[in-house]
Amino acid sequence: DAMVIQNPRYQVTQFGKPVTLSCSQTLNHNVMYWYQQKSSQAPKLLFHYYDKDFNNEADTPDNFQSRRPNTSFCFLDIRSPGLGDAAMYLCATSQDSYEQYFGPGTRLTVT
Amino acid sequence: GEDVEQSLFLSVREGDSSVINCTYTDSSSTYLYWYKQEPGAGLQLLTYIFSNMDMKQDQRLTVLLNKKDKHLSLRIADTQTGDSAIYFCAEKRAGGSYIPTFGRGTSLIVHP
Numbered sequence: 001d002a003m004v005i006q007n008p009r010y011q012v013t014q015f016g017k018p019v020t021l022s023c024s025q026t027l028n029h030n031v032m033y034w035y036q037q038k039s040s041q042a043p044k045l046l047f048h049y050y051d052k053d054f055n056n057e058a059d060t061p062d063n064f065q066s067r068r069p070n071t072s073f074c075f076l077d078i079r080s081p082g083l084g085d086a087a088m089y090l091c092a093t094s095q096d097s098y099e100q101y102f103g104p105g106t107r108l109t110v111t
Numbered sequence: 112g113e114d115v116e117q118s119l120f121l122s123v124r125e126g127d128s129s130v131i132n133c134t135y136t137d138s139s140s141t142y143l144y145w146y147k148q149e150p151g152a153g154l155q156l157l158t159y160i161f162s163n164m165d166m167k168q169d170q171r172l173t174v175l176l177n178k179k180d181k182h183l184s185l186r187i188a189d190t191q192t193g194d195s196a197i198y199f200c201a202e203k204r205a206g207g208s209y210i211p212t213f214g215r216g217t218s219l220i221v222h223p
Binding site for chain 1: 115119142144146151152153154155156159199203209210211213214215216218
């Protein structure tokens with residue numbers, strides 16, 4: 001089945017220790033998104049790639065970076081995680097501006 | 112206020128109908144979506160409606176759109192315990208970003 005896969009599902013990192021979250025897709029969609037979701041809140045868009053073009057949201061902290069080496073993979077790098085970065089991180093894909101398909105998410109804990 | 116608003120909680124009895132409501136502010140919205148999120152999981156697209164439609168039905172799901180009042184609802188018939196989840200309303204606007212704007216989600220609790 002075509003899908004959006006996120007690894008790992010649960011990630012624990014230490015305060016200030018860099019961490020990378022991974023997303024892959026078999027849908028061959030040209031757009032990939034990273035969202036941060038905290039409890040009882042809407043998903044908050046961090047950035048997205050439209051093909052190879054990187055689009056950063058204005059209020060995304062510099063601490064968050066992303067890489068998309070090819071169509072199928074996209075990574076979220078958190079350079080120095082703080083306690084406030086503990087959240088669910090959701091990857092999504094779409095073909096152009098059509099509906100988004102979400103992965104299962106990675107739950108990040110910062111100790 | 113927020114661009115997309117939803118009530119935070121809804122509790123229903125198993126077998127009853129659930130109605131989850133959403134209001135939005137932008138009259139240029141072209142598509143309106145309902146997503147379901149089960150505990151510890153990502154968002155699953157349930158259904159969507161074009162802004163030129165009033166109603167869309169898909170098995171147990173009925174979406175109603177009132178463009179004049181900028182009001183969207185999702186009705187789930189014969190609600191089951193497996194329907195317990197958070198339901199997000201989202202809108203996509205014409206002429207601007209193609210990124211949808213999400214509401215905060217309505218937590219649906221189905222009890223026996």
